[in-house]
Amino acid sequence: MPMLERVAVVSIAPILPGVVHGGSQRILDGVLRGLADAGAEVRVVCSWRPENDGGFELAPNINIEPLLRLSGYFPDPWEVPPYQILQSAESIAPVFEWAETVYLHADTFYLRNLIPEGRRVVRSFHDFHYETALISAFGFDADITIVPSDYLKRCIDATVGATPGRSVGPVVVVPNGIDLQTYRLRPGVTPRGVRERAESDLVLLWPHRPDPRKGIVEAIEITGELVRMMPDRNVRLLVPRHVDATSSTETREFYDNAIQLATAGGVMDCLEFTPWWSDDETAGAYSFADVTLCPGNFIESFCLVAYESLACGTPVIAARVGALRDMRIPGVYTFDWNLPGGAPIEYLPLNGALISALGNDIDTDAVRTILKEDFSFEEMQRGYLAAITGDMPGAQEPSPESTSTVRFTIAPWCMARSPWVYNDYEYGWTRRDKLAEFLTIGGHHVLGRRAGGRCFTLEVAMEFGVTPEQVKQGLKDGVIIRV
Template identity: 25%
Template sequence: MKIVMFSINPLFRDYVTGGAPKQIKNISVYLGELGHEVVILATRCVDSCVEFRWHENVLVKPILRFRQPFPQPYGIPAYDIANMIQDVATHLDGADRFYMHDGEFLFPYAYQHIPTVVALRDNVYPETILGGFLFQGDRLIAVSEYSRRFYAETMGRFFADFDERLLVVSTGIDWDIFKPTTPKEILEIVPVDPAQDAIVIHPHRPEPSKGLPQTIAVADLLVHQYGIKNLKVLVPRWLKVGLSPEVAAFYQEMETEIQSRHLTEHFIFHEWVPQSLMPQYYSLGAVTLGLGNFVESFGNAPYESLGCGTPAIVSRVSTHRELLPDHLIDKVHFGDAETAAAIAAQMIIEKRKPSPETLAYLHENYGVQSQLEGYAQAILNAKCREPLAYRHTPITAETRYKLPAWCYLWEGGIYHDFLAQHQIIPALQTLLQQYPQGFSEQQAIAQNISPAQLEGWYRDGYLIAQ
């Protein structure tokens, strides 16, 4: 088959800038190894403007002129958008399948004549979310059960057979690669001494929601409360393609915060780590931190770290609440630096390693082979379908309300992923505990809840209407 793929992200021959580019490389190469011809249309940038191959059957063509760097990739002249539609349409002529990575090609009329599979790779960026609401293909892939519920409870409200086209293919990790690995070449990038330093890994993009402020707060406690004076926190600097005034300002703000806490000697900002060295990088650490509030669709880093023998601490945000059971990975509420630091200190002092049960669960549930087979089956077996038919379901007195996937109840209140807030709302908490499967307006009124209060919770995203 001839398969055309779309990536709004720039792609590179040797570097991987995040989970989405990593996955499209794995998927495309797998299909290429099966003998299919794959052409990937990607965004060009100063460091990626010449076509290249990941495999003899996988050609990457960085020809799309989306705005770089993010955000607002569609902040471009209309003629650039028109030219990109033209480019995609030209490549679809004679193609057998279209695979859209991240859902960000927002023109369904351009691909409805060809069997199409769309994978949504995140739950936050507007182009991805719009791509989900505009979906008109054969299969819409979610990379976790959390993401499936999120899509079903938002986009799925308006299409009767949306759920039938929604498929979960969990992100897979190659455990033959992500395993304990002796640090060698990585030490040329990261100036640490694994025998002497207590190393904390912060392997994330330079976005506030990825948790660097929380990592700094934890490091402060580790040094000044727990007395870990040999602490070294590793933070990768973004590739040149990602630099922008906003990114530069963020780094400056974080470095000022580090200095104000007298932690400068404990933080190492280093160059971006090539994908081939990531197992060595994780293996350096005593602990990997994933303490941000970014609403991950999966979130690879903590689980890759576990595979490499370095324990991880994650915040109870989005998928991290459920990818591993609580007894197999350490979880803290977002913003709880004290608990995170106490756990991290114990890990460092005890030189703790992931349990065999944790590794067994990861290998069984998040292996790369099952992921690649899932994508291949979805793409190769795709067929053209009638467009999804829009439906409107009125909200009436009979409508039932329930807690959405992006909120969770805990002993101290309700956490909302997209507001990144823990709120104490006693009346709502009581209703949700009394009616875990959902409650009606009348049942709320019986608990002295006014219709206006109920609508406020609904509008603020604490409730969804069923």
């Protein structure tokens, strides 16, 4: 593997001493330490906050430099006075001059002209729906792009990769790694800021950052449902309060709204806010809980929460959205988010997922074996290191298939449940009747597989009863795509 000496890393999100904001920041921390362990000197440029003023050393050979005068708040980190962008550019240009390689973490960095010609540029995406990420993906190139899941790769290939005149470049999947030393069963631990368990307690955990699409409404509704289903149990809903609650009005409003929802639902006594925990404390919270909730319609590109919870022996209830549709690990009980009436009854509803999660114990050892084999933290570090050094085998740009036949497939961001189709980017269902029926049960009309979906021609769809107009409308609405 080629040796790296000087790596500049850009994180638009602020990095604070002793605090990890969320899943993407945990991955970044692992990547930085992997680079330093491989002998690189790492300078990390991030957004300024009073808490990180002056910078700090994260670990030996990893220096955090808060030189970006951006807001640090998503989804609008660049919404600042233009002179602050100028000041940021002037401050970070010398860092890029110093570096041999530039890594853009969760890439939303637009000042690409500051990177000198000839520097290797590697980026990662951890979402593909915020405006900032979409602009970076469609507007800028990189030597290689890292994504955490096949789902996210399929979405990028089907959109950026199909854009006329655009070359997406190599897109490689490096699954997020689960730190099994940190995330493990911790019996008898009571998390910081939480009262001890009583024998009748039924503890639900909603450990997400404050985005309504992460499912706080659904979590409160689930709490109310369990209160009615199990009157002899003391249902508790634990919600960590994000570190931004002290500095962001929008974040404070999120938790105020949660209080209003819980009050209106008659479960305010069940809602318990906790501190924003460290990784070790979060592992204890997973172990403390009976079920971890991931019930929203946020477009998850991986969902670290679900994997971490399983590593600690706690089952997960999750909506089938984004990459969670591909999750096939025992202990995850999924349901179709807000599925309209009239869909086939074999699809597990929310109540069924609840009953299954509460009535089945996880074989934690077996689950941890799966996580170690498929989602190793060390393998993730090695994967990022190989991509950043240019030593990743098979990282070539995909070549288009040569065929004269026009073929289609269901879009990677969609799921069919006849007569409905769910679209991640619409955050809901639309009725598609015959097209939805074909996409749901037309699996015997397979002409080959690409991008995770079955391919079909217009003629095959018409044989099933789908009209050309329905195919045309499906293309327009993003339900199906051309292969």
